[in-house]
Amino acid sequence: MEVSTICGWINDLISLQSYIYHKDPTILKKRLLSELEGSEILDCREITEDLLKDTLESDFKEYSERISTLVAYLRQYQFGTRVHVYVELILNTCSQPGCVRDLELEDINSDNGTVVISIPETHLVSKAGLVTQRVANISQETSEALEEFLAYERKEPTDISDSPLLTTSHGRVSESTLRREVKQASESAEEYPGVASPLTRHQTSCVVPSEIWQYSILQLLEGQ
Structure with a gap:
């Protein structure tokens, strides 16, 4: 499955969560991506780079x-x-x-x-x-x-x-x-x-x- 398709689904999910809970979409997105780390099914690195262009470069x-x-x-x-x-x-x-x-x-x-x-x-x-x-x-x-x-x-x-x-x-x-x-x-x-x-x-x-x-x-x- 294309990374762009997965990212589109994630953005839709984040928008829904933000609407339901009145939370900041950026925080929800980073929380979800942190939970996906270590997945053996998805290439989280590519997904994260596509969704977040502003991540910290240092540890x-x-x-x-x-x-x-x-x-x-x-x-x-x-x-x-x-x-x-x-x-x-x-x-x-x-x-x-x-x-x-x-x-x-x-x-x-x-x-x-x-x-x-x-x-x-x-x-x-x-x-x-x-x-x-x-x-x-x-x-x-x-x-x-x-x-x-x-x-x-x-x-x-x-x-x-x-x-x-x-x-x-x-x-x-x-x-x-x-x-x-x-x-x-x-x-x-x-x-x-x-x-x-x-x-x-x-x-x-x-x-x-x-x-x-x-x-x-x-x-x-x-x-x-």
Whole structure:
């Protein structure tokens, strides 16, 4: 059977599951593919390459070390800043960086520790208007970082009428700015001996938001 045919069936199955359970199709897809690993019937490598073009090129342990170092640095030295909140929300919600950037103030519910996350229109269920949002839980530490950010760090934009969570003085912060802030923070984290591990200190490669997102999904699957 052609790989394209199998992938078509998998995508249909994922869309159905997303519709029934109101879950992120990307997470459902990666969970299914992880369960198919080791199959003697299907060539999972070809299927995975066809379905997922953005998988991590390195192993889980390496990313765990680098991202854990970044998070520890942010919690210790940049608690409640825009970049800290951005990173924590990606990790907590397993969301694409663009979806976190697009969050509005009204999407945050501090009382019950949840965030409403949009599902990109690259997924059929969202494009068709069937499942456009999902609710994700956030940790107590992330809630506290959000409170700190909203009280002291968030800039009130002057040039727009809506209420984005992550802002500059003019409006919603750009993806390039957030990416730069994450890279700068990861560079700084590698130089702090109280935070960085011997494996990550003085590395030349920086963490970027897309890697944090992919790692968050791998971490979710590892814990199940």
